[in-house]
Each structure stands twice: as structure tokens, then as C-alpha cells.
Amino acid sequence: MDKYTDLIHQTFDFPTEEFKVENNELLFNGIPLMDIIKQYGTPLKLTYLPKISSQIQKAKTLFRESMEKLDYKGTYTYCYCTKASHFSFVIEEALKNDIHIETSSGYDMQIIRSLYKKGKIDKNTYIVCNGFKRERYRHWISELVNEGFVNCMPILDHLGEIDYYKQHINVKTKLGIRLASDEEPKFEFYTSRLGVRYNDVIDLYEQQIKPDDRFELKMLHYFINTGIKDTSYYWSELSRFVRKYCELKKLCPELDTIDIGGGFPIKTSIQADYDYRYMTEEILRTIKRICEDEGVPEPNIFTEFGIFTVGESGATIYSILDEKLQNDKELWYMIDGSFITNLPDAWALNQRWPLLAVNHWNKEYRKVQLGGMTCDSQDYYNSEMHSYQVFLPKIPKGEPLYIGFFHTGAYQEQLSGYGGIKHCLIPSPQHILIDRDENGALKHWQFAPEQTSESMMRILGYEV
Template identity: 65%
Template sequence: MKSYFDLIDQTFGFPTEEFKVNGKYLEFHGISLKDIIKEHGTPLKISYLPKIAENINNAKKWFADAMAKHQYKGDYTYCYCTKSSHFEFVLDEVLDNDCQIETSSAFDLQIVKSLHAKGKVDKDLMIICNGFKRPLYIQYLVELVNSGFTNCIPILDNLNELEEYKSRIDKDFQIGIRVAADEEPNFEFYTSRLGIRYSDINKLYKEEIEGTHAKLKMLHFFINTGIKDSAYYWSELSRFMYKYCELKKICPELDTIDIGGGFPIKTSMTFEYDYPYMVDQIIQNIKWICNKNNVDMPNIITEFGSFTVGESGAIIYSVLDQKLQNDKELWYMVDGSFITSLPDSWGTNQKFILLAINKWDHPFQKINMGGLTCDSMDYYNSEAHSSELFMPLIEEDENLYVGFFHTGAYQESLGGYGGIQHCLIPAPKHVLIDKNEKGELETRVFAEEQTHENMLNILGY
């Protein structure tokens, strides 16, 4: 029987940009996962911070190159969607790479206040405030604008929101309007529940915005599928741009578009996506529509969340034991839970890159992977490229360790980080990996594994 290395090498081609095998052990961005496991144990979450900066700067270069190629007369701004991961170490990396931010809740704005108090952001930080806003969100937003955050921009999501700002902000301020895009054809609804209908936008501007101290700065566009080379995406983007051109002709101060809906990330070793091509086509299409309508090209903002932080994350499990439950179904039981640590794999059937950490020289077999909770849905048994899952045989030389990679977006918040997990499974230890000024890898513990005292305190014991 061939080895696990042969299986991976023949299926995907190996090594890759992120992964290589040193002997029989997997390395992730040059990190010896064997050494990390030896020092910190499992289950273990890892955040490789340099990957955040790499993706940010790649996107900036793609847009700069496309704008130069097409002689595009507008600026580009990279915004990070904080909802993808609110951790301070993520925001520090984002801000160190000259990014702006997009928020979705009241507490996001308290994070901004904390960052400002620590001297990490100035009051000229661009803050794109999205979402359907409860009173507290509006209150914090108004407070920021009145205190001098002049680039804190509420994005109107409903027709009643604007009056709150006009009555409580005591100077000229910027606003944006989110358009309610059509959902993709196979979705349960025709039109997004978020944003303002295309047919209401001009009337809103003429009757509620024009001539007031609210200055319409941007038109905001977002579709759930993200930026994909599909007829649906190009159709919605074109429709949006024609509305921008129409509105620009009656609203001179409008000069910016926000094309929310981010880039996809690698969730499979078979992932293929031509980022420079997509950026080139976006710039070319926007320019063509503006020229056709005799309208100046707008500044462009993107909101990238998963693309920013997703590929920086990983989680490592130990295989505790194997169970043959019938003639065909062999289970590898891991020392964690997919429901609690990788909730997207359970809730939306999201796939991640899954690789063995060790035993690459061993034969392999078809398996199912089971989590620790008592829920029958706590399992992982297929990959993005295949309906099957293969792992090295378990033998006596050492424990088998497995890693799920590119898990850095959403999993902690969806899983209830530091709170109450299903079956009281504790949040795993979390280690940050960075590079120092000499380019050497450095690690530090962000959080130890959650304790029973922490959980009992939450539960009132």
C-alpha cells in the first residue's frame, strides 16, 4: 500500500506555498507543527500573523496594478470587516498595514475607542458602519462623529435611520447608502433584507439628504456570494454602477463606491482563483460604465474579512482512539469538537484544508472523524474535492495528529469563544506565531485552555 505522502502528492501536487513535509512531519509556513504540539499539546488553535499582512498587501498590489494599467482615476482603500475576527492581535496587524475598518455592531465602536485610547488609531481612521442599527449603535456612532472622528461613516440600511443622525450630529457629516441587491437565483429570497431598494434611493437623497448637513459620500454594494467570476456577480455589479452614475449626476459630493462581498480563500488544496484577473475585470468594468455615462470614476473601497484573516488560522487535534462501528465505518475520535471549535463545518457544511501532521510515511485508510460531544452531527467525513476522507493508519509508534487549516475567520465568534460550549467542551489553547525583526518565528500563548472555574462562574455556580 502506498504512503499518505504518496496519496497527497498524487492528488494535489506537493509541496505548496503553505505546506511542506520535513521527513514525515507537516510544516505550515515553515512552522514545525511537531515542535508546537510538543510544547503546547492539543487541542490547539494557531494564528500565524504574517499571513494577514501578506494578504492585505497582495490585494493592494492587485488594485494598484489594475488601476495603473487602465489609467483609473480614483483611489483604492482596503477595509477590514471586524466581524470576521474581533481579536486585538488581528486588529493590530490590520492597522499596522494601513487599513481602515468596517463595523457591524455597537460594541465594534467601543473597540475603536479602546484602540484610540491606546494610541493605535487616529481620529482620521475610516470607519464604515454597516448593519441594521439598534439605538446603542446609533448612540456610539453619533458620539464618535461629534468627538472628531470625521471619517466615521454610517451606511444607511433603512429609510428611518437618517433622521437620528441629522438631529444628533451637530456639524456636517458623511453618510453612505447600502443598496438592497438581488440575491443569487437559488436563494430563498429575491432581494436582500439589508439595504435600501434601488427605487427608493433617489427619492431619499432628494427629500432627506440634499441641502442638509448630511453629505452623501458613498454608495455601498454587497452580495453574499462574494466576488466571483459569475454572470450573477457581473450583472449585480453593473446594475449597481448604473445606479451610482445616475445618482452622481444629481449628487456632486458622491465620489466613492464600496464593493463589499469579499474574495474567497483557500478551503481546499484544489483551490483555483485568479485574483489579479478578477481585480482587473472589476476596474475595467467600472471604468467602462462611468465613461459610458460621462461620470467621473469613483474611489473604490473593498471590505475583506475572511480574505484578511481566514488563512492565518489552524486548529490541531490528537486522535484519541479508533472505533470500527460496522464492517465499513471506521471512526477516528479526536480530542475536541467540530461543533464548538469549527462551527462552520457543522452549521454550513464548510470544508477546510485537512492534513495529517505526522505519519506521512505510513499507509492510509478511509475514515470518518468524530468529535467529543454527544451530538450525532459532530463529525467530519469528506473534503471539498472528495466525498471521502483518508488518513494514515494508527500504529503504535506515536499518536496521530491532524490539522484543519485556514480556519481564522468567524469560528471563534460563531462557536462562542470563552463561553459555554456544547457538552461543556472547553475552548482550546490558542497560540500566536509571528516573525521578529530578524525574520525569526516567535510564539506566545494568547489564551490557555478554558478552565472549569471559568465555565462554572458563567453558569452561576
């Protein structure tokens, strides 16, 4: 009999740093998942807070060591992209690691105010204000700058944005400009809708920024939607961007920083082959080489890591409600949740995550399709990153089977509309937070229960 444990050990170099099995039950970062399931039930989302800090420290160490190795003269600053997960427990955990913040909407600025009131940030914290900004966003940025948040930095996204700041900001202000990068060749559009055209950057500085003593251009920013990847497209866009920085630096002495938008990837399979150290060193080498060619000092570097910061801290746990054999060949395991509503990237982007059984590792395995609870035919999951199939243990009679999707901590709640109305009125699952005390012992608590029918009725306008 081929057991599920045999399949995993034959397919991967298992156990890994974060996954291991004891008594045929899965542990995730040392968390005995069956204990969590027994206490809280399923479906559930969990966030393991220490993973957020360890990811930040990993990136900061990589850049520090690589800068020392290459004698890179600029500094490194880590920013967290709030859009990856706006939850207070995520941002407050991240801020324990001496980091800064990147925002993308007006309501982010209210989060900034809340963090300041709680003493989690101060007026020296960098707030890199990105995105195409409606008046509300520009108004709240201007308020913070006028109140003395000296590193609240609007990143100009189009030529007319600075007009508002000229009218409403009355103190010395740091500015950035976002460049409109070309999209990946297979993308539907050639150039990003966000940012200023390369050909317009010099004029924007010379005509709108330089003549006004209030404004100091400090940062040039770009964003690669596909993230930091070892592709000719990525290196071409980075080189093009750095050369534009050098051209502008010769005209604007106070410009000294670049922001490399688009972050490191996370593991989407149990084992990933991404070489973080190689990519970090090659980014620094590329920047250093071009700056030497152009005769300008290497810039300080900001990175904006959202998915990398929070993605691997998350997991989504389901139980298998039942099995159905369709067409005499398709075996369906029906989960007590929905992919469309709980993990929308699985549906919208065909995103894949590490998928493992939580229990019954000693049972025989079989090929299955996973079906969600909505009535939509697209609510399914039937392939893993390392194969075009899904294998899980057979369900013992009278015993539940639990499965986990891992590294689901980024974007899924934001995209699915946390606490709102979802397809077929599938409720938001409960959310469990897990941390460790000063002695390393696990502690966990419920951040939010499963969404109730009463909350849905109120949203929909029904009497409760």
C-alpha cells in the same frame, strides 16, 4: 504499500507556498507544527500573524497594478471587516498595513475607542459603519462624529436611520447608503433584508440628505453574500449597482466612492484555482466601462475583506484519541475536540478547509470518518473539498496521530461563542499566536489557555 505522502503528492502539486514536509512532519508557513504541539499539546488554535499582513499587501498590490494597467482614475482603500475576527491581535496586525475599518455592531465602536487610545488609529481613519443599527450603535457613532472622527461614516441601512443623526449630530458628516442587493437565485429570499431599495435611493437623497447642510453623501455601498465570484449573478449585480451609482452621481456631485462589499475567497483546498488578478481587472473594467457609457468619472473604490484578511492565518490542530470500527465498514477517528463547537461552519454550512496529517506521512493511508466529542450525531467531518472522502495515515501502535485543519481563522470563534458555554460543555481550546522577529525567526506564545471548568460553572450560575 501506499503511503500518505504518495497520496498527497499524487493528488496535489505539492509542496505549496505554505505547506511542506520535513522528516515526515508538516510545516505550515514554515512553522514546524510538531514543535508547537510538543510544547502546548492539543487541541489548539493557532494564528500566524504575518499571514494577515501578506494577504492585505496582496490585495493592495493587485488593485494598484490593475488600476495602473487600465488607467483607472479612482483610488483604492482597503477596509478590514471586524466581524470576521474581533481579536485585538488580528486588528492590530492588520492596521500595520495602512488600512481602515468596517464595523457592523455597536460594540465595535468600543473597539474603535480602544484602538484610538492605543494610537493604532487616528481621527482620519475611515470607520465604515454598516449594519441595521439599534439606538446604542447610532448613539456611539454620533459621539465619534461629534468628537472629530471626520471619516466615521454611517452607512444608511433603512429610510428612517437618518432621523437619529439629524437629532444628535451637530457637525459636517459624511454618509453612505447601502443598496439592498438581490440574493443569489438559489437563496431562500429574493432580496437582502439589509439596505435601501434601489427605487428609494434617489428620494432618500433628495428629500433627507441634500436639504441638510450637515450631511454629505460620499459613498454608495452594496454587499454580495457569496463574495467576489466569476458568476453571471455577481457581474449582473455589480453592473446594476454601478449604474445606480452613475444615476445618483449626476444628482449628487459630492458622491465619489463605491464600496464593494463581499470579499475575495480563501483557499478551501490545498490548491485553489481562483484567479485573483483576473477578477480584480474585470471588476475595474466593468466599473470603468459603465461610467464611460454614463459620462461620469470612475469612483474611488473601497473593499471590505474579512475572511480574506484573517482566514488563511488560522489553523486548528487535533490529536486522534482512538479509532472505532462501526458496522464493519465505517472507520472512525475520534478527535480531542468538536466540529460543532470548535469549527461550527463545518456543521452549519458544510464548510470545508484544507485538512492534512501533521505527522506519520510515511505511513499507509486509509479512508476514515472524523468524529467529534459531543454526543450529537452531526458532529463529524467526512469529506474534503476536492473529494467526497477523507484519507489519513494509519495510527501506529503506541504513537499519536495529529491532524490540522487550515485557514480556519475567520468567524469560527465568533460563531462558537469564544469563552462561553458550548454543546456538551466542550471547552474552548487554547489559542497560540505565532509571529516572526526582525530577523525572521519564529516566536510564539499562548494567548489563552484551554477554558476551565471553573469559568463554565460561573457562567452557568453554580458555586465554585
